[in-house]
Amino acid sequence: MLLKIDFESEIPIYQQIKNQVIKGIATGELSPGEDLPSVRQLAADIGINFHTVNKGYTLLKQEGWVVIHRKSGVMVNPEFKTELTEEYMETLEENLEIIAAEAYLRGLSSKDFQKIINNKFSNFIGKRGK
Structure with missing residues (x-):
């Protein structure tokens, strides 16, 4: 997985790393x-x-997404239980x-907001590695 870091983003780089690993899973x-x-x-x-x-x-480890071993390195947690x-x-x-x-203050309707949420959520259905 190639991480794409946006150095111009307001989102801290460590958070971008965390977010992208979770999306990858x-x-x-x-x-x-x-x-x-x-x-x-x-x-590097x-x-x-x-x-x-x-x-x-470290944040990913604390939330159970990855395991870190001094000798074998970092891996996606093989025993992660949702x-x-x-x-x-x-x-x-x-x-x-x-x-x-x-979204409300910017004028987005409830219907359009729900549509966006549903579309984003459906992007993940059935894709997670087992």
Whole structure:
């Protein structure tokens, strides 16, 4: 998986790394057990500080998306179990509330907002690696 970093984005680079790995897992582009570049290798490939990559990988590890072994490196968690925790649902609702508020203020209709959400969600259905 080739990460595409937008250096002009307001989204921090470590967050872009995290987001792209999660999208890669959801689309099946990354499979459970698949190796990811080492922290130093990814930093060199992208041309960024390795601490930035480390921060992205650490967040992914904390959320269970990847496992990190000192000797074998970073890989997509082969034993990841999806579960909808109360904490995740609260975070999801908070994030969606801000997105919905901005869409409303910009004049997006409820119907169009729901259409966008449904289209984005349907992009992942049936694509996740098993």
